Amino acid sequence: MVNYMVKQSKNFNPKYKWARARYQPCLPLGENGQKVSASKEHIKLARTAAEEGMVLLKNENNVLPLAKGEKIALFGKGSVDTVIGGWGSGNVTTSPYAVTIFEGLKNKEDSGRIQLFKDNYDHIKKYTDKLNAKTVRPGLRDYDDTKCPESILKKASSFADTAIFVLSRDAGESIDRNGDFDMLPGERALFEQVEANFNKIILLLNICGPVNLKEFKDNKKVGAILACFASGIEGGNACADILCGDVNPSGRLTDTYADDLDAYPSTETFTASPDYVEYKEDIFVGYRYFETFDFAKNHVVYPFGYGLSYTEYDIKFLNGYLKNKKIFVECEVKNIGSVSGKETVQLYYSAPQGKLGKASRELCAFQKTNELAPGKSQKIILSFSVDDMSSYDDMGKVQKSAWILEKGTYSFYLGNNVRNAEKIDFSYKVDKSFEMVEQLCERCKPSSAFSRLTAFGEYEDVDFEECRQYPSEKSPATKLKPMKYDEKYKLIDVATGKVKVEKFLSQLSDEELIHLTGASTYNPNKGVANTFGIGNLEEYGIPNIMTADGPAGVRLNEETMAPATFWPMSTVLANTWNPKIVNRVGEAAGKEVKENNLDIWLAPGMNIHRTPMCGRNFEYYSEDPFLTGTMATAMVKGIQSVGVSACIKHFCCNNKEDFRTESDSRVSERALREIYLKGFEMTVKNAKPWMLMTAYNKMNGIFTSTNKELLTDILRNEWGFDGCVSSDWGNHAPHVLEIKAGNNFKMPYGFPDSVMEAIHNFDINREEIMECAKHVVEMILRVGD
């Protein structure tokens, strides 16, 4: 039973319910009638999040922080035309401004901290203006850089001691990255110029996803590498804060950075076919692959969890124990350097190989310390459930379709990245052949033959079953007929408890119920919205509830002139390893959604970084499902704490943008459960999101939005999801099959005629439609207090 009554019990007044959606009032949410959208407080939070999410990867001979008065020269188009975020629905177009890297450093010069060479600004600006003029859609442009005129270069090298070379990578929706993992010819030519003229080079990575850093890591002239990513409205200032040491970097990578795109096990299959992708690497995604196989180990340039600080920390294991099926690991972190900072303690487990085979390391707990002054320490207690270490046996090697803990010793590694983690003097043992954690049923089985990598470095064929095309069976004839009552109930009567939702819906005709599962035309945008609405049956008092995109901020059309904070890209939020900050960003972003009279924020995105080349990775958190689930949980709780619905997306296996509306992600049940569903499962169970968006793609031969095993059996029945499921916008799946599977409404519009026809043909019945409509109105009841 959905709990919307409880939430409303505090200060619920039926008179004002959905007032924002209906009347679009100008009601700022800040103190003294001030707006919170793009307010000073929110912008400050965006800067803090950016500062905590940037990652220092190299710092030799204390090149950083910059010395007082140090003279620097900037190179690379990203210094002036800084990538603020990715483009597409994850873009923010009404950010009041965005500080570039150049501007951030100029601000430091203005405060007397450094000296900045400015004579190459015009040259770079002219070049980037030319590139932007060629842009066919926002953000899509030629990536390459251009050489610096010799005269400017000479001036720069006689002025500055230090060159800062900015390497930029844009990315966005509907197109995957292609050919930009390594340096491009123009970038190389520019870098060679810089290298020939400077002895001290700092590399700034203004990127939306991993690039090849091998040669920069090895290059003696490159003293420091700072990954500042695409960090939103205050990105340039945050970056300058770290370069100048006003902030001590504490971000840690949430992906593995390898020395060759081909070293990632996903590369081979990523572009092999426009029709499908075989997830042959199986559970060995990211560090699970690089840490398990000896042949892969040397390809790692910077490992998962890695990041430097301007100080040093000592992590001391204190104690490990088991209590009520939970494992506790106590440790002490001490700042042994000379400046304050924050460290992130990471705990990995290594499960016995057993019959299933395991990755050699898996993240099971982490915590960031408070700001520790030099010499100060903090005691940290990490904890997690024993069951979290279980594996899913999809082929019945031990116990078919069950989460199990295989016999043997589970060891633990404590440290500050996956490579720098030492085995602790504590382990967990399973003595019997296996411990049962949860017996489930076979779901979402592959529908075609392919082979998958095992922990033993071999490939095995997956079990598959062709033609698993549920749920296309006929439906029993409708038993329910629309009901007539003495009075016409309005949705508010459900909110006040006067009538039950089932009775309320029983008055609606078939057409009206179908409308709720997907309108025949767009439910029109109201106010500043541009992604359309849900509901919209005013005759029954069902308001038209507006959606808006995320996850980088509220995405509106520029002409609305309604300012929104441009938050750092999601990977940067995850890089903070600080769920508290992510939660605060969620709350603040939720308020901006609400203040703009919108009720549903289409965020967070939480697909796994299967490959660095997925165009939308910047909207997602990490290659690791546990970290992803932890961050999404914090984000959803923040958003929904202000009465706005989060919408976790894209469920599931949308790990590719090219051909995304048709491509079939072929994946074993085990990899699905352990990698691609895990973060969603954690978030559904721990944060109770009110809405979830299915993905465009197929998974094991079936569109995700028509997959009953995925949406009804797993999501609702196994995990207890009690929210509402939406399609992705304009997907290619049939509306009727979506309703039958448990995809509750189709956006931005549905195909009601096809559903009516299906009723007549006994392909669907009123009961099935009613079930979807119920989830739609229950979600509307939850928002708009």
Ligand code: BGC
């Ligand atoms: C994207 C979604 C987005 C929706 C609405 C789709 O193209 O995949 O993430 O929320 O559009 O703009």
